[in-house]
Every structure is written in C-alpha cells, then in structure tokens.
Amino acid sequence: MELSLATHAVGEHTVLSVGGEVDVYTAPRLRERLIELIDGGAHHVVVDLGRVDFLDSTGLGVLVGALKRLRSAGGSFALVCDKEPLLKIFRITALDQVFPLHPTVDAAIAADSAGA
C-alpha cells in the first residue's frame, strides 16, 4: 500500500524498484528520489514498476520528468512493467510511445545497452 523505493546497481545501470501506490500523495517522494539519483551521477536509470499497485497521472508525470532530465543529459531511462492493468494506463495515455517499456529488468538493461 505505502510507497516503497529500493535502489541497486547493475553494471552501468541504476535500478529503482518501486512498490505500493504512486499517486498525488506519494509521487513527490518518487520525484525526490529520482532527482537525487540523477544528481548523484546515475546516468542510465531503469525504474521497475513490478510491485506497483496503483499509478496515477501524477506518478506518470514524475516518470516523464525523469525521462526528459536524463535524455537532455545524454543518459537513458527505461521502465519495467508486465502487468496488463498498468500497461493499459500507458497505452491510453500514449505514454507507451514515449517510454521504453520492458517486461523484465534484464530485458530493459539489455535493450538499453544495445541501443547505447
């Protein structure tokens, strides 16, 4: 239910695992953490939404913010998501055409490394 945030490194990539509800109340904490990571030097960020129960427009806004920040700094940003209800949210908002979306962390890192 509550937002959970955990980071680990996989080679060049920083993986942020998000759990719980990402909404207008908790999204500021996600934004803060992403900015911290990026300001702290993370250049290739993968956000794993695997344990997210709820995601709203505020959460999506924060994710797009991080994508733009990294792209303009020459970095990369990708999302991991394989739950149909969440994928539907990305399709309905056309954000599936904005984010690189992958079913697993490994796939996200492989695709990002190949593209880099």
Added chain:
Amino acid sequence: MELSLATHAVGEHTVLSVGGEVDVYTAPRLRERLIELIDGGAHHVVVDLGRVDFLDSTGLGVLVGALKRLRSAGGSFALVCDKEPLLKIFRITALDQVFPLHPTVDAAIAADSAGA
C-alpha cells in the same frame, strides 16, 4: 472481511465457526443461521469466534439472543475466543459474565459436557 459461517458437529455439540466482520450489516445472517440451527434441533451450541476480525454491539446482541433461546429450551451455549481485543469487548460490556468463554473449542465442549 466478509462474514463466513461454517458448522460441524462434535458429538452432542454443534460448532459454528464464524469469520470476518460481524456488524450491523452482517449480524442478521448470523442470527438467521443460529435460529436455523436451534430450530433444526441443535441443543448444545458452541460459537467459535476465532476468525472474527470485527464484532460490534449488533453481533453481541445476536449472540445473547441465541444464549437466551437455548437456555430457555434447556440447552447450552458457549463461545470460543482467545484474542485479547475481542476479550476486552466482552469485559467492557460485562458480557464476559454472561457467556461461558473458552480459549478453544475442545475446552468449550469439555466444560459444557462436565456441566451438563
């Protein structure tokens, strides 16, 4: 969460296991089931509150109703409860002095059989 009711017989005794929330909304179903059992010939009834998450005054009223019904018919009625929050409800209402309360179904049946 939802009320669950399951009956089984142990010798002379009928054990009704109750789970979920027993409140103003669900108590009528508990009342109905108890009346059914008693009208159907159950004379020694043990209600196991082990899986009850919530119990309010309406639920307590139904239990007292069953107790009175059985006593006046020469039967017996006992409760099984070992959770402190529920026990506190019985103490605060003085109903711990009205109901035979036991920590286990076995204890309830043993005490009732000895008393009978």
Added chain:
Amino acid sequence: MATVKLSFSPAPVHVRTARLVGVAVARRAGVREDLLDEVRLAIGEACTRAVALHRQYGLAEPVYVEMSDGGSYTVRVVDRAPIEAGLGLAALGPDELAKESLSEDALTTGVGFALLAGFVEDLQVRPVDEGVGTEVRMAWPAGRA
C-alpha cells in the same frame, strides 16, 4: 485543520464505509496504531446507533460524520432523530443483560453505549446546536511526533 465530512443514507452497509473512512483519516492524522481498533469500533457503534434511530423513526435523511484533525482527532456523528439522548444511560450489569425480558434491540443499544463509554476516553453525547438530533463526539490524541 484538515476535515473530512461524510454523509450516508441510513443503511447498515454504509456503517462499514464510515468505519473505513474514520480509520483511514485517523491513521493519516497520526493517531497511534494501537488505538485504531478502538477508533474503528467507536465510530462503528456511533454510526450503528444513528442508523438504527433513523430507521426506527422512518427518517430518510443522511447520517452525518465529521472527522477533524487539529491537535486531536475528533469525530462527530450526527443523527436527526427526535429523542433526548445522553450518556445518562446506566451501564447494564450482567444480571440485566441475561434477563429474558430485555429485548435484543434494547440490549444492543445498551451494549453499544457501554462500548462507546468504555473505549472512548473523551466522549460527549449532546443535542445538536440547530434543529433536531444528537451529536456523538469522540476525540483521540493525534499528531505525528
């Protein structure tokens, strides 16, 4: 001071909604976790009482619940029934509770008040300021340390 107001048609099913909201707001107001069971029970009892009164008097008007968070967590449950309620009700003793002549409704009402009085340290029951009805007001310590 954050406030959440809820009103609902006097039906038993909505008492669960009121409990849900009351506990969610209490948690967010910083009421201690170990008090939340009491909050749930007390709000449930106050709303159950209000719903029972509205049904008894055939009132379709909603039951009103107000939760506010200013220093303490305060919940007001307001009914519109034309009775003079108070905390005067003596608690029923075990002998009275077990009496055949006490109806289930009367027992439930008495037990409901015993639960309110037993679980809520800061409890008031008084007529509403305007019009007809009774307000049950409960407060718990709140505020994140």
Added chain:
Amino acid sequence: MATVKLSFSPAPVHVRTARLVGVAVARRAGVREDLLDEVRLAIGEACTRAVALHRQYGLAEPVYVEMSDGGSYTVRVVDRAPIEAGLGLAALGPDELAKESLSEDALTTGVGFALLAGFVEDLQVRPVDEGVGTEVRMAWPAGRA
C-alpha cells in the same frame, strides 16, 4: 437510491480516502469486480484534479464527492475553482508529451484527462449549477444481477 457524500480539505492525502470510499461504495452498489480498478483510477484522477485546482487558486474550501446508486453507480466530483473546464482538451500525442517545453504540471493534467476519458465511458465535465466550479460526473453500470 442510496447516496454517500464525502467532502475533504484539498490535500493530496485525502484523495486516497476518496478512492477508498468510492471503490467501497461501488462494490456495495454491485459494480462488476473487473471495473473496480477503473473506478478507483477515475475517482482518483477527478479528485487529484480538483485538489490541484484548489491549491493553485488558494481555495481552502473542500472538494465534494457524491456517490449514488440508482440503476447506475454515479460519482460526481465537484471543485470550486474559477475556470471554465470542459472535455475539450485534445489528448496529447506522444510527440507533445515528450517535448521539453511541456511542464510536468501541464503533462500531468493532460494525462489525467486522458485517463478519465479513456477509462470512463459515461463521463461529463461541466460547470456546477450554482456558483463557481466544475463538476466531473462519471457513471458505471451497477446493480446485482
């Protein structure tokens, strides 16, 4: 027709309360289980939008939510902001969404409307009947078969 009304100070934390209540009442109204995720999301988006507007305009007044259950399950979310809102907003395409110049707030608003429009088949956004503000009205089929 059962009705539950909720009003809350315009703070993000209470949007969760509104979602909780909205889904609980929907379930009790007999809305199909597989629609409840959409109900949760849509009520959340409508309330998030209302809270954002109240904060933007410095309004301390509560956001108001009304849930009613008469044939269909209808939810009205009412804000008091002095703007002319409508469903006119064109959905943002992927190119616009990815543009540097689009602020996070503007993007969130656009995405919020896209979610409302995408998930709620029966949606109306219109000025309130009296005074200032906008009403977002959503309906879902209900009623236990």
